[in-house]
Amino acid sequence: MKSKEFSYDSFIELLQTFLSNGYAITTVHDYLTNENVPDKVLILRHDVDRYPSNTLKMARMEHEIGVKSTYYFRIISSVYKEDVIQEVHDLGHEVAYHYEDLTLVKGNYDKAIKHFENGLKMIRKFAKAETICMHGSPMSKWDNKKIWEKYDYKDFGIIGATSFDIDYDEVFYISDNGWGWNNTSVSVRDKVKTKFDIPIEGTAHLMEMLQTNKLPNKIMINAHPDTFFDPGVKYFFNKILIKSKNVVKRIIVKYKIFK
Structure with a gap:
């Protein structure tokens, strides 16, 4: 690997490694609805937390190599x-809602579901x-997902x-949370219950495991666009x-402050 860790180039290099090792790259929607999922598949997802300009650059770069993601x-x-969301959609990517409604209304479930419905409408202006x-x-x-203990998202x-x-x-x-791949010590809620326990030391190590068939055939990557920058001042300060x-976050996780 020649590119700097968590640069745009390193990310595209990683995607090309998936492709060259037989993985199809798909959106979340297409994975859930495709009855003929390929034997080897990468579900590519981006949670847009900050920096819309980073998002647009990543979406354009993926489009250039023929990749669609969520x-x-x-x-x-x-x-x-709106201009960013529209262009990401026009590039062929899946655009959807990154909800945080319980947090935004301070835990009021009735207000949260109305807020969710409004947020979904805002995203559905484009997709x-x-x-x-x-x-x-x-x-x-x-914990924003607890809203579904009272309501059903399928009703929407x-x-x-x-x-x-x-x-x-x-x-x-696999998530890039905390400037590392599956850095569980700083993942407060960006984690899942799973049987897999596969340490990843960095992007180069991840690519090496792909090239030596040491990874499962079905993978989801959550790559936050705000993690990635071109090397330079912004890259340094973001790190x-x-x-x-x-x-x-390490203190929150260690002492289970938010259960």
Whole structure:
């Protein structure tokens, strides 16, 4: 691997390694609805937490290599940029809702479901948005996916949620949370229950395991666009920011502050 860790180039290099080793790359929606899922498949997902400009660059780069993925957008003002969402959709990617409604209304379930319905309508200005993904809100005491203990997302035309409709004993989940692949010590809610225990030391190690057939045939990657930058000043300060947040998240995870 020649590219700098968590640069755009390193990410595209990783995707090309998946492709060259026989993996089809698909969206969450297509994985859930395709009756003929390929034997080797990467479900490619992006939780858009910050930096819409990063999102657009990543979406364009994927399009250039013929890859379609899923982009889950928050509806907070700093992320919900209609021109960005429209272009990501026009590039052929799946656009859907990255919901955090319980957190945004401070745990009021009745307000949260109305907020969810409104957020879904905002995303559906651009796409069908038939899948959803919870935003982890790591600094919040509210677990956003618990809204579905009272309500049913299928009542809103949703065919699947990443927290509930993917079998993670069959699909190996990989997230870039905390400037590392499956860095569980700083993952407050960006984690799944799974039988897999496969440590990943970095992108080069991940690519090596792909090339030596040491990974399962079904994989989901959650790559947050705000993790990736071109090398330079923004890359450096973003790395420092993420590492600083890791200090707090490590305490939350260790002491189970948000159960």
